[in-house]
Amino acid sequence: MLTILLQASAENTNVYANFLFIGLIILVFYFFMLRPQQKKAKDQKKFRDELKRGMNVVTIGGLHGRLLSIDDDTVWIEVDKGIKLKFDKIAIAMEPTSRVNANASTEPTT
Incomplete structure (x- = not known):
């Protein structure tokens, strides 16, 4: 019985680690891909307005x-x-x- 409980708790930590890993990938994608493009578009719009x-x-x-x-x-x-x-x-x-x-x-x- 103790073996089954230990296996179940190990699976839960693995799920949390997967969610954490996916969250980190989304953060990296945002800071290295989306944010620079938004900044560049904002700078170009500002230049055209001026x-x-x-x-x-x-x-x-x-x-x-x-x-x-x-x-x-x-x-x-x-x-x-x-x-x-x-x-x-x-x-x-x-x-x-x-x-x-x-x-x-x-x-x-x-």
Whole structure:
């Protein structure tokens, strides 16, 4: 009888260990996958909301240009003298100087 009780209690601790392990996996997934993506999306939205006329920007397609005008959900970008293109606001990826600064901070110094 004592043997049966000992086996039953060992199975219960194994179940708790499994739940703990699954919980740890969910936490790791959240902190290494979901949270950084949410932060990046929040930063991009903030950047798009702070767009100003005359800023140099890069589109998600890699087109570099200067903002001429900004509407609610579209922007006009001057690519070269006299060449103006209309884009959706969500197509603006970043400011070229922020990309240069980000690359410079990740490069090792010798």
